[in-house]
Amino acid sequence: MDAVNAGKKAAAIRVVDELVKTDQVLGIGSGSTIVFAVEHIAERVKSEGLKLTCVPTSFQARQLILEHGLTLGDLENFPKLDLAIDGADEVDSELNCIKGGGGCLAQEKVVASCAKKFAVIADDRKDSSHLGQNWHKGIPIEVLPFAYVPVMQKIKTTYGGVPALRMAQSKAGPVVTDNGNFLLDWKFDAEKKWDWNLINTELNLIPGVVDTGLFIHMAFKAYFGTSQGSVSTRTPASNGFH
């Protein structure tokens, strides 16, 4: 296993051991880090007989839950979750996150908002003092397909930077999300001090925006794994490592 995956795995194992308990309804995030968490959840279900219901945040998460023989739930039957676990592309000192690098964000945010606790897991490359320090691909923004040009223009006029339509790698044309929408990646000036709570609210008010990859004041704890397998955790209140 390479160094980055070792960090992801260490963070995933730690969060599952620390926070997952029997009889919980769990939100399962998307991306590469969550794969290690689902593997470990499945191991604990087998070895300890934990009774869990797992609510997915994407097509990928749904497949993961099914492949590992876990119990699949949805928000219609389980609108309140005990815990949601998800990866992130970047986490700042207050645990504000950029998400959506893998094309999933809107369902992730809804599921996280329904959980009593939202925990973030990542390798330690994602740990930043401010957003944009280590993540240079911009803020993902999900938009209705027919509105992508006016939304890009409004973002550029209001905030500057470069918004771009995300193009697919193994398909001609744009990335299409699990919700049938397009994604913009807004590269912003990372030197500037941004009020991300305000920016997130304003972006969400642009007609045609479905949601943004800014997860502001949502996470209660972040777990960062290193290539050596150690894990540091951080809460917004503590603002320091344990």
Ligand SMILES: O=C[C@H](O)[C@H](O)[C@H](O)COP(=O)(O)O
């Ligand atoms: O779109 C994808 C999700 O927001 C992921 O949780 C995020 O991109 C982090 O992914 P990974 O665990 O692969 O770094």
